[in-house]
Amino acid sequence: MENKKNILDRFKALPVNRYLDLIVLVFLLVFPLFCSNYWVYVMSGIIAYMIFALSLDLLWGYTGLMSMGHSVLFGAGGYMVGISCAYISKAGWVDFDRLPWFLLPLSSEIGAFLMALVLPALISLMIGFFMFSGKIKGVFFSLITLALSGVAELFVINQSKYTHGNSGISVISRTVISNSKEARLDDFTFYYVVLAFLILAYIICLMIVNSRIGKVLQAVRENEERLTFFGYKPSAFKLLIYTISGMIAGLAGVLYVRTQGNINSSAVGITLATLVLVWVAIGGRGNLTGAMVGTLVLQIAETKLNSVFSGISADFTQYWKMVLGFLILLIVFTIPKGIVGTIIDVQQKHKDRRQKEKILLREETAYHEESGKHIA
Amino acid sequence: MRNQENILLEVKHLSVEFNGFQALTDVNMKIHDGELHVIIGPNGAGKTTFMDLVTGKSTPTTGIVLFEGVNITGKSTTEITRKYHIGRKFQGPNVFDNMTVKENIEIAMEGYSSMTKCVFFHKSAAFKDKVSEILGLIDLYDYRQFMASDLSHGQRQWLEIGMVVAQNPKLIILDEPTAGMTADETYKTGEMIKRLKGEHTLIVVEHDMDFVRQVAEYVTVLNYGQVLAEGTMEEIQNNDEVIAVYLKED
Numbered sequence: 110m111e112n113k114k115n116i117l118d119r120f121k122a123l124p125v126n127r128y129l130d131l132i133v134l135v136f137l138l139v140f141p142l143f144c145s146n147y148w149v150y151v152m153s154g155i156i157a158y159m160i161f162a163l164s165l166d167l168l169w170g171y172t173g174l175m176s177m178g179h180s181v182l183f184g185a186g187g188y189m190v191g192i193s194c195a196y197i198s199k200a201g202w203v204d205f206d207r208l209p210w211f212l213l214p215l216s217s218e219i220g221a222f223l224m225a226l227v228l229p230a231l232i233s234l235m236i237g238f239f240m241f242s243g244k245i246k247g248v249f250f251s252l253i254t255l256a257l258s259g260v261a262e263l264f265v266i267n268q269s270k271y272t273h274g275n276s277g278i279s280v281i282s283r284t285v286i287s288n289s290k291e292a293r294l295d296d297f298t299f300y301y302v303v304l305a306f307l308i309l310a311y312i313i314c315l316m317i318v319n320s321r322i323g324k325v326l327q328a329v330r331e332n333e334e335r336l337t338f339f340g341y342k343p344s345a346f347k348l349l350i351y352t353i354s355g356m357i358a359g360l361a362g363v364l365y366v367r368t369q370g371n372i373n374s375s376a377v378g379i380t381l382a383t384l385v386l387v388w389v390a391i392g393g394r395g396n397l398t399g400a401m402v403g404t405l406v407l408q409i410a411e412t413k414l415n416s417v418f419s420g421i422s423a424d425f426t427q428y429w430k431m432v433l434g435f436l437i438l439l440i441v442f443t444i445p446k447g448i449v450g451t452i453i454d455v456q457q458k459h460k461d462r463r464q465k466e467k468i469l470l471r472e473e474t475a476y477h478e479e480s481g482k483h484i485a
Numbered sequence: 486m487r488n489q490e491n492i493l494l495e496v497k498h499l500s501v502e503f504n505g506f507q508a509l510t511d512v513n514m515k516i517h518d519g520e521l522h523v524i525i526g527p528n529g530a531g532k533t534t535f536m537d538l539v540t541g542k543s544t545p546t547t548g549i550v551l552f553e554g555v556n557i558t559g560k561s562t563t564e565i566t567r568k569y570h571i572g573r574k575f576q577g578p579n580v581f582d583n584m585t586v587k588e589n590i591e592i593a594m595e596g597y598s599s600m601t602k603c604v605f606f607h608k609s610a611a612f613k614d615k616v617s618e619i620l621g622l623i624d625l626y627d628y629r630q631f632m633a634s635d636l637s638h639g640q641r642q643w644l645e646i647g648m649v650v651a652q653n654p655k656l657i658i659l660d661e662p663t664a665g666m667t668a669d670e671t672y673k674t675g676e677m678i679k680r681l682k683g684e685h686t687l688i689v690v691e692h693d694m695d696f697v698r699q700v701a702e703y704v705t706v707l708n709y710g711q712v713l714a715e716g717t718m719e720e721i722q723n724n725d726e727v728i729a730v731y732l733k734e735d
Contacts, residue, residue, distance in 0.1 A: 328581045331581035458635070
């Protein structure tokens with residue numbers, strides 16, 4: 110009985126966003142039962158983007174490192190699968206017999222999947238090492254990562270021997286590892302595979318942010334210099350989370366490419382890097398839920414608006430972006446902490462106020478009792 | 486009590502210059518083990534600079550800092566904190582704002598600052614007890630689930646004192662712990678600091694003379710980057726030179 114009550118209390122003490130997570134999960138679980146194949150396909154892509162947003166939230170929301178080039182890591186993961194698929198299935202444009210030595214793992218399917226996780230992690234490890242040991246922080250970190258995504262886009266276009274330049278690479282879709290047509294799952298099943306990866310990524314992120322590492326990362330965000338006076342080395346923690354975040358972004362890249370069935374230079378470019386920032390900003394930073402909700406809401410809105418506007422007239426097709434832009438501005442102006450961030454903030458403020466009233470009441474009673482004794 | 490044997494911190498001929506401005510000139514000071522040493526002096530006297538030098542935030546132009554006889558001049562703040570156990574509270578509350586009071590203390594706890602310790606961290610009962618004890622000491626136990634940003638100014642000052650205590654340092658440096666506090670809060674802070682005296686050596690920088698009278702055992706007066714006078718509270722209060730430059734405003 111005691112134990113049961115304890116669990117109930119702990120459940121009640123959970124912050125409001127954990128309930129939201131549950132709602133999102135249930136929504137995603139039942140979604141395909143009520144929708145067309147097209148929407149199941151669209152949603153698989155959105156879920157891959159949600160994983161991507163989670164990885165940025167670890168970095169930006171929790172550690173305060175606003176990476177404006179996170180798409181580089183997403184694209185690096187995607188391109189590993191792309192190049193591997195083109196090489197194995199001998200696509201028409203492939204005119205090389207051998208892969209360069211550092212891409213050799215791509216000649217096997219499993220190797221490509223692992224490379225898609227390892228390469229982004231290595232890229233972020235390397236960039237992070239130079240930046241954090243060089244004490245680059247704040248807006249300079251953002252600017253360098255921004256430049257990086259610009260450079261990466263050009264790099265991918267120029268290396269057309271391996272990346273097929275602007276046209277991009279077609280990939281066998283709806284598989285996770287395999288490159289054979291027979292192994293393709295149907296839309297419905299693949300949706301749930303991607304969803305399983307989202308849940309896995311979410312649990313990993315949740316474990317990280319609730320551990321002591323997560324708390325130290327938050328302290329880095331709040332006041333990095335103060336932390337050194339407690340004996341910490343913030344750069345080591347930043348490097349760790351940047352690497353983990355890169356790996357998760359790479360996974361998101363793989364899943365996205367496997368949903369779409371192709372990858373092109375826009376996957377590493379500034380556009381996607383900015384988009385993911387907007388999703389996380391609108392949803393709310395530093396609580397994981399915000400990143401997922403932001404991506405979900407904005408991507409569904411985008412798809413809906415797109416079809417509504419192209420339904421009115423072909424000339425209108427481009428204008429949905431204006432409507433969306435206006436909505437985003439409105440949200441940023443009215444609730445700078447994002448949708449979920451504001452909800453959590455209100456809950457915390459309310460809780461603090463109630464607790465304060467309780468403390469004051471208790472102090473007052475104690476004071477009265479004391480003065481009562483004096484009179485007696 | 487003040488003899489030659491138990492010197493914890495000693496600075497010798499400490500001078501520092503920033504872009505032609507001489508912040509400290511030939512400062513010699515000895516802090517004894519277990520004492521509560523107050524440093525006073527007008528604005529710009531070099532008090533904060535002195536602390537920066539001791540905690541490794543800046544390096545002196547000349548002179549050395551000895552801690553337990555070991556030269557720690559020019560070592561990094563991380564190393565000084567971890568290896569030599571010097572804790573510092575900054576001027577104006579410098580806490581982790583968007584984290585709860587309890588999380589703030591937990592981050593500061595001694596002995597868990599290396600990466601491996603953080604990865605394999607397990608919240609033991611002893612750890613929880615220690616955190617509760619510190620929360621009790623700074624009178625914030627009821628506020629443990631509050632965001633640090635929702636506390637009053639005085640409570641934030643206490644929180645930072647608590648964080649420094651959680652580090653369990655041999656030497657605690659408090660930079661203006663009562664700045665911006667009401668008279669009641671200042672008195673309470675004084676009692677808190679007196680309670681710490683038995684277990685830690687303390688250096689306190691303060692402006693509030695009532696507070697200094699409440700806690701001080703031994704006082705050093707700095708002026709224009711130089712040591713003007715040193716002695717017990719009574720000696721300082723009767724020192725003509727000190728009265729002329731500092732105490733006259735009282």
